[in-house]
Amino acid sequence: MVLKLSDYKTEVHNDWCPGCGDFGIVNAIQMALAEMNIPKHKAAIFSGIGCSGKTSHFINTYGVHTLHGRVLTFAQGAKIANPEMTIVAAGGDGDGLGIGAGHFVAAGRRNVDLTYIIFDNGVYGLTKGQASPTLKLGEKTKSLPTPNTNYNVNPIGLAVASGFTFVARGYSYDVRHLKDLIIAAINHKGLAFLDVLQPCPTYNDINTRDWYAGTEPTDDSAIQTHARLYKLEDTGYDPVVHYSEEAELNEKLSQALIKSLEWGDKIPLGIFYKNEIITEYGRRLADKIPNYLENPPVMQKISSNGKPITDISKLLDSLQV
Amino acid sequence: MANVDISWQIGGPQGSGVETAANIFSRVCARAGYQVFGKREFYSNIKGEHSYFTVRVSDKKIHSNVNDVTVMVAFDAETIFRHADELVSGGAIIYDSDIENIETKDVHTLDAYFRSRLHKYLDTKKKNYTVSGLLDLIKENGVNLYPVSFRGILDGLAKDTNNPKLKGMIRMFNVLGVSISLGLLHMSSKQLFESIELIFGKKQKIAEINKQLANYAYNYATAKFPNFKHSLAEISKQSDTILIQGHQGTAFGKMICGCRFQAYYPITPASDESVFLESHEILEINEDRPGSTVVIQTEDEISAIGMTIGSALTGTRSSTSTSGPGFSLMSESLGWAGINEVPVVITLYQRSGPSTGLPTRHGQEDLMFAINAGHGEFPKIVYASGDIEESFYDTSKCFNFSDIFQVPVIHMMDKFLASSVVTCKRLDPTKLKIERGKLLDKIDTNDYKRFAHTEDGISPRSKLGLENGIFWNTGDESDEFGHITEDPVVRLQMMDKRLSRFSQILKDIPKEDQVVSSGTQEYTIVSWGSTKGPILDAIDMLKKENINVGFLQIKLLYPFPTDLVKSFLKNVKTIIDIEANATGQLGLLLKQNLGREIDHHVLKYTGRAMTCTEIYDSIKKILANKEQKKVILTHGA
Ligand SMILES: Cc1ncc(C[n+]2csc(CCOP(=O)(O)OP(=O)(O)O)c2C)c(N)n1
Numbered sequence: 001m002v003l004k005l006s007d008y009k010t011e012v013h014n015d016w017c018p019g020c021g022d023f024g025i026v027n028a029i030q031m032a033l034a035e036m037n038i039p040k041h042k043a044a045i046f047s048g049i050g051c052s053g054k055t056s057h058f059i060n061t062y063g064v065h066t067l068h069g070r071v072l073t074f075a076q077g078a079k080i081a082n083p084e085m086t087i088v089a090a091g092g093d094g095d096g097l098g099i100g101a102g103h104f105v106a107a108g109r110r111n112v113d114l115t116y117i118i119f120d121n122g123v124y125g126l127t128k129g130q131a132s133p134t135l136k137l138g139e140k141t142k143s144l145p146t147p148n149t150n151y152n153v154n155p156i157g158l159a160v161a162s163g164f165t166f167v168a169r170g171y172s173y174d175v176r177h178l179k180d181l182i183i184a185a186i187n188h189k190g191l192a193f194l195d196v197l198q199p200c201p202t203y204n205d206i207n208t209r210d211w212y213a214g215t216e217p218t219d220d221s222a223i224q225t226h227a228r229l230y231k232l233e234d235t236g237y238d239p240v241v242h243y244s245e246e247a248e249l250n251e252k253l254s255q256a257l258i259k260s261l262e263w264g265d266k267i268p269l270g271i272f273y274k275n276e277i278i279t280e281y282g283r284r285l286a287d288k289i290p291n292y293l294e295n296p297p298v299m300q301k302i303s304s305n306g307k308p309i310t311d312i313s314k315l316l317d318s319l320q321v
Numbered sequence: 322m323a324n325v326d327i328s329w330q331i332g333g334p335q336g337s338g339v340e341t342a343a344n345i346f347s348r349v350c351a352r353a354g355y356q357v358f359g360k361r362e363f364y365s366n367i368k369g370e371h372s373y374f375t376v377r378v379s380d381k382k383i384h385s386n387v388n389d390v391t392v393m394v395a396f397d398a399e400t401i402f403r404h405a406d407e408l409v410s411g412g413a414i415i416y417d418s419d420i421e422n423i424e425t426k427d428v429h430t431l432d433a434y435f436r437s438r439l440h441k442y443l444d445t446k447k448k449n450y451t452v453s454g455l456l457d458l459i460k461e462n463g464v465n466l467y468p469v470s471f472r473g474i475l476d477g478l479a480k481d482t483n484n485p486k487l488k489g490m491i492r493m494f495n496v497l498g499v500s501i502s503l504g505l506l507h508m509s510s511k512q513l514f515e516s517i518e519l520i521f522g523k524k525q526k527i528a529e530i531n532k533q534l535a536n537y538a539y540n541y542a543t544a545k546f547p548n549f550k551h552s553l554a555e556i557s558k559q560s561d562t563i564l565i566q567g568h569q570g571t572a573f574g575k576m577i578c579g580c581r582f583q584a585y586y587p588i589t590p591a592s593d594e595s596v597f598l599e600s601h602e603i604l605e606i607n608e609d610r611p612g613s614t615v616v617i618q619t620e621d622e623i624s625a626i627g628m629t630i631g632s633a634l635t636g637t638r639s640s641t642s643t644s645g646p647g648f649s650l651m652s653e654s655l656g657w658a659g660i661n662e663v664p665v666v667i668t669l670y671q672r673s674g675p676s677t678g679l680p681t682r683h684g685q686e687d688l689m690f691a692i693n694a695g696h697g698e699f700p701k702i703v704y705a706s707g708d709i710e711e712s713f714y715d716t717s718k719c720f721n722f723s724d725i726f727q728v729p730v731i732h733m734m735d736k737f738l739a740s741s742v743v744t745c746k747r748l749d750p751t752k753l754k755i756e757r758g759k760l761l762d763k764i765d766t767n768d769y770k771r772f773a774h775t776e777d778g779i780s781p782r783s784k785l786g787l788e789n790g791i792f793w794n795t796g797d798e799s800d801e802f803g804h805i806t807e808d809p810v811v812r813l814q815m816m817d818k819r820l821s822r823f824s825q826i827l828k829d830i831p832k833e834d835q836v837v838s839s840g841t842q843e844y845t846i847v848s849w850g851s852t853k854g855p856i857l858d859a860i861d862m863l864k865k866e867n868i869n870v871g872f873l874q875i876k877l878l879y880p881f882p883t884d885l886v887k888s889f890l891k892n893v894k895t896i897i898d899i900e901a902n903a904t905g906q907l908g909l910l911l912k913q914n915l916g917r918e919i920d921h922h923v924l925k926y927t928g929r930a931m932t933c934t935e936i937y938d939s940i941k942k943i944l945a946n947k948e949q950k951k952v953i954l955t956h957g958a
């Protein structure tokens with residue numbers, strides 16, 4: 001059955017502020033699912049807590065709105081138990097890089113085959129605009145009483161350093177490009193990270209839509225140009241690790257790190273790094289549990305007529321005195 | 322031969338093979354037909370600090386340790402300093418004669434607090450602060466001394482076998498000690514060799530050397546110490562007996578009941594269970610391809626419970642296992658599982674707190690915490706097992722409860738259970754049922770609502786991946802679909818729906834699974850968890866003196882089976898609450914739910930498990946003096 005974009009939408013009232021960048025991200029996720037024609041019941045959107053956390057309620061697939069900072073833990077558990085699911089985890093920058101930063105790093109090391117999207121708005125939207133981990137040192141967004149006293153975290157750099165095997169950046173107002181990135185991320189075999197620049201018109205008066213457009217606020221026509229943003233793929237940049245060679249790997253990692261430091265007048269979008277040579281977690285499990293992929297936890301029969309069918313008699317024999 | 326009941330103890334620095342020695346000893350005794358109850362005590366340390374293992378051996382069913390030690394093996398001075406006074410008159414100490422002159426000040430692991438207590442004690446007895454000082458003292462108390470030069474034995478063996486390398490193998494002191502003990506106790510050597518073979522298993526070379534040494538030491542003992550009055554001859558073995566370790570009960574339970582996902586973060590005394598599950602991750606399934614338990618070591622306990630919930634949402638039976646510090650981190654997620662009605666099992670191996678507390682010691686201090694964990698009001702089950710055998714069957718029940726009532730279940734275990742090694746009847750999986758409640762395998766209509774209101778308040782449960790079964794979850798209050806709502810009317814309905822689970826649980830869990838009564842008497846003990854063993858043994862001891870004391874073991878602790886407990890206690894005049902904590906938490910629950918005061922408390926919070934001797938003594942004290950409202954137990958080094 002071919003599914004339409006509208007099939008992936010719920011009727012839940014969306015209470016994001018008008019003009020919020022989050023709308024574009026939800027649209028891009030829905031478009032990606034529709035384009036890939038993923039059966040609705042085979043996909044699950046996990047989300048954290050924040051404005052961004054509400055995302056799962058707007059998408060007509062399984063939707064699991066978890067706890068602040070914990071989205072990756074729930075999502076990985078579900079994927080490991082049921083590897084057939086297409087899983088997209090979504091959450092705020094505070095959620096993923098502040099309270100959930102430990103899980104972010106650990107998830108990278110595991111490389112479970114799922115897609116993680118951070119809605120990067122520089123603020124804690126839902127709690128009224130405090131500084132998020134991506135806000136730059138010394139910046140003062142409008143609801144901060146004093147300038148930010150913390151240095152910012154570099155999401156792309158952190159993802160690369162933590163072992164994510166697909167690392168990319170999108171922009172919430174370039175929905176088509178973002179949709180393509182999401183499709184590439186879902187198709188990637190391993191843990192994919194997407195840092196999505198998301199203007200929060202309500203609290204972040206620095207990284208606004210106009211700022212990304214590189215224009216004065218009044219200059220409407222220029223908004224679509226996103227002058228500060230450019231696409232890595234347009235520059236001949238090759239993010240892919242092709243060979244199982246340390247030298248190439250190190251080169252690709254360092255080029256991604258260097259690119260991740262670009263900010264200000266020239267901000268790169270697109271895929272920074274992609275490595276399918278590093279095995280995805282399910283394959284690592286299959287190395288020790290040979291039939292894990294054919295018979296993962298969710299497929300296993302555990303009883304027959306209400307009686308257990310697991311046979312532990314050999315183990316009990318070894319304890320017999 | 323009648324009434325064998327001896328207690329054997331071995332001590333030594335951590336890393337010196339105390340545990341292996343105790344394993345060999347326990348196995349030999351079990352194979353010779355005896356019931357065994359062993360318990361390990363150790364520091365939060367890897368190498369060097371003092372650890373010891375006490376193994377009680379009897380020809381009757383036993384459930385606990387006693388205070389007295391019959392035979393002690395000491396290959397270091399610290400064991401003698403710390404434990405010599407536990408030896409009974411007529412008992413024996415086998416010790417390395419090379420350590421006789423060691424003074425307390427030479428043993429740097431002997432902490433200042435203990436040292437000064439010991440010095441005071443030795444002063445009153447007019448003995449010097451040396452190993453021989455203590456040995457003199459216990460000799461006067463009727464303990465038989467069996468000095469053995471451990472190095473001398475190695476030298477002898479080295480010469481006999483023409484293998485000079487053996488001389489320096491002090492790592493084998495443990496096996497040497499066991500072998501001498503078994504010779505002293507007139508045990509047949511056949512069991513000794515077989516047990517060594519079993520325990521060293523695949524390491525054929527090491528097994529061989531150890532067998533040589535065992536043979537040599539065993540013969541040395543039988544020749545040199547032929548007259549020790551206690552004896553462990555082979556008796557007829559009960560068929561279907563196994564020797565099982567603390568963490569294995571819940572692990573086997575998980576394998577059998579179909580738990581296929583366990584996430585954990587390392588912590589004593591819980592992680593042994595997870596490591597055991599992972600070591601046996603591939604499972605044999607009757608008439609089907611092999612199954613598996615996926616065990617994930619996570620970055621912290623928050624992740625462990627998060628992954629467990631994520632996995633449970635796919636319909637997979639899932640659990641995590643932890644101790645107090647980890648459980649503290651899990652409490653926010655527990656509420657999420659509660660509001661979203663997700664069945665997960667948390668196996669909570671308690672230890673003493675607060676905070677890191679005594680990380681490797683025992684305690685039952687987390688009852689109130691387990692009951693109250695997580696903010697807000699939501700249904701959960703807190704269920705406690707009394708011994709290792711029970712924990713196997715209970716694990717399975719916990720998963721059933723969790724699936725049937727769609728609630729998180731906290732299965733209470735503890736350090737005492739975790740570090741015990743006991744004989745019990747071979748576990749019988751055929752006694753178990755697997756009940757998954759309203760979990761759906763198929764949905765044909767397209768109007769599914771995960772939190773649909775139903776007559777009994779429990780909604781049919783879909784799982785991630787099921788066609789037509791799409792649902793939403795959120796930690797916010799939600800409607801029947803699982804979408805966020807702040808509507809006051811829906812809020813009320815949803816709260817009532819979830820909380821109606823409490824009465825369901827009390828109604829549907831069989832009474833005998835809620836409270837186990839060994840009969841009530843004028844004086845009746847109430848307790849929960851691992852105190853069961855020492856209580857049962859103490860009751861037996863009292864019975865021999867025609868003193869009858871009742872016992873209620875409360876297994877379902879939340880929701881509290883108020884009416885059931887009330888009916889049991891109806892004619893009980895005096896309630897004695899026995900718990901391994903300082904505040905008498907079960908007592909508080911009784912007061913809260915039944916409005917009944919506890920008459921006497923027997924409490925222990927030194928971090929050491931109770932012995933039956935202590936409970937016996939404390940009950941005698943209470944019977945003799947009704948004013949004795951609280952007895953605090955202190956036995957154990
Ligand atoms: C444990 C915990 N602490 C604090 C909060 C309050 N809280 C809700 S949303 C939020 C921050 C959200 O910021 P971000 O993750 O960046 O998401 P955004 O709203 O910007 O999309 C916080 C701190 C919470 N829900 N849970």
Ligand code: SF4
Pocket residue numbers: 015016017019020021022051052121125126199200201202203
């Ligand atoms: S506060 Fe910011 S992030 Fe949140 S909905 Fe409003 S605009 Fe969007």
Ligand SMILES: [Mg+2]
Pocket residue numbers: 050092093094119120121122123124125132
């Ligand atoms: Mg944010």
